[in-house]
Amino acid sequence: MIENNSDTKPVLLLGDGSLAESIALCLLKANEVVHFCTSDVRKAKTTLLEQLAEMKKRNKAVSLERLKFLSSLASVNNYRLAVVITEEDVSKKQQVITDLARCLPADAIIAINTESISLEAIQQSCLHPERIIGLNWTEPAHTTRFLEIIRNNQTAETVLDKIKVLAKTWKKDAYVVENFGVRSRMLSAMVREAFYLVENGYASVEDIDRACRNDAGYYLPFAGNCRYMDLMGTYAYGMVMKDLNPDLSREKRLPQFFVDILSEGGNGMENGKGLYNYTPEEKAQWQETFREFSFRIEEIIDKYPFNYQHNGTHA
Structure with a gap:
């Protein structure tokens, strides 16, 4: 108890x-x-x-x-x-x-x-x-x-x-x-690759966000990356990684477009300048929507806890 x-x-x-x-x-x-x-x-x-x-x-x-x-x-x-x-x-x-x-x-x-x-x-x-x-x-x-x-x-x-x-x-x-x-290391690796794609003209910031939101955004609240690979077929993911890993970014510096944002004092929604720009009204709307979303996603996470197949809990 x-x-x-x-x-x-x-x-x-x-x-x-x-x-x-x-x-x-x-x-x-x-x-x-x-x-x-x-x-x-x-x-x-x-x-x-x-x-x-x-x-x-x-x-x-x-x-x-x-x-x-x-x-x-x-x-x-x-x-x-x-x-x-x-x-x-x-x-x-x-x-x-x-x-x-x-x-x-x-x-x-x-x-x-x-x-x-x-x-x-x-x-x-x-x-x-x-x-x-x-x-x-x-x-x-x-x-x-x-x-x-x-x-x-x-x-x-x-x-x-x-x-x-x-x-x-x-x-x-x-x-x-x-x-x-480990959380920030995994996130930083993903963002480094995303920034590489943006800096080299393969995708826009909006493209990156849509790819993350509409793919990983659906399965990550249900299962982590490793379990999702098992669910979809571990072998197939292994083959993709074998081909892609040699080409992934190993860049140690921040991309220039991001350096420019930081040097201009960009702090995201805090001051309206970031990877996107925001008016005060847009900032308030995003914050209100995020609060609403956080309560809704909490209910979903608790409905499908980490080990729900075994004992119905997060333990």
């Missing part, structure tokens, strides 16, 4: 932006007591209230009574876990961990996101590497089942065991990998 977290020590959530805000909702849905430390408390409150109104419409209401906002790290508190969302900079991640060490009990777990940096690199120079574990989320965290747990030989087994139990209470279909995250 999954335990209710209603009387446990609070979780410290440290981070900014929409991902951290959706993690707060995920933890609150699991009856966690959450202390949310963010640099923009007003924005976080506004976003959470908007999300809560959306959830209430779908009879998935969550109370904010168990949520406390912090604008800075306080003195030592009785946290059992710190969930940290930071940018991909190893020195900044290490500094956050050093700061946390001053306000966390000795037995508290530090679970930090890391997409491109090894867990070993983050643990270097940290006093207690055994309590540090990698934890990658996807947005919106409160409607998705994704959770990537990263451990290595320095991570205490008790820490890993506790995170695996918590993942179930958070309704996550978690998996455990060694030292490096």
Whole structure:
């Protein structure tokens, strides 16, 4: 039986932006007591209230009574876990961990996101590497089942065991990998090939999106790539890969068209400039549609869980 977290020590959530805000909702849905430390408390409150109104419409209401906002790290508190969302900079991640060490009990777990940096690199120079574990989320965290747990030989087994139990209470279909995250590596490999095709005139950005959406977009919520290959015929995929793999991009630099977008300050829907351009009205419409979609796809994923043929669950 999954335990209710209603009387446990609070979780410290440290981070900014929409991902951290959706993690707060995920933890609150699991009856966690959450202390949310963010640099923009007003924005976080506004976003959470908007999300809560959306959830209430779908009879998935969550109370904010168990949520406390912090604008800075306080003195030592009785946290059992710190969930940290930071940018991909190893020195900044290490500094956050050093700061946390001053306000966390000795037995508290530090679970930090890391997409491109090894867990070993983050643990270097940290006093207690055994309590540090990698934890990658996807947005919106409160409607998705994704959770990537990263451990290595320095991570205490008790820490890993506790995170695996918590993942179930958070309704996550978690998996455990060694030292490096795998989600971003797979995505980056696909995007590198897509950018190669665009840069060399084989396809447009719209073509790439249609190919992904209308093919993989249909089967990935049902089965991962490996099971789908089995379903469709593993041998045939092997023959295609044998011919294609030598021709796939091995480019190490970013393509010039993407460099230009970044150099001009493009940040996607955040400022209306990205691989597509957006008006404020279009941005609002896309965000509203994405929220709607996230609730609908959650229902489909739960209807066809990972091992539904065996036991009808994600386990």
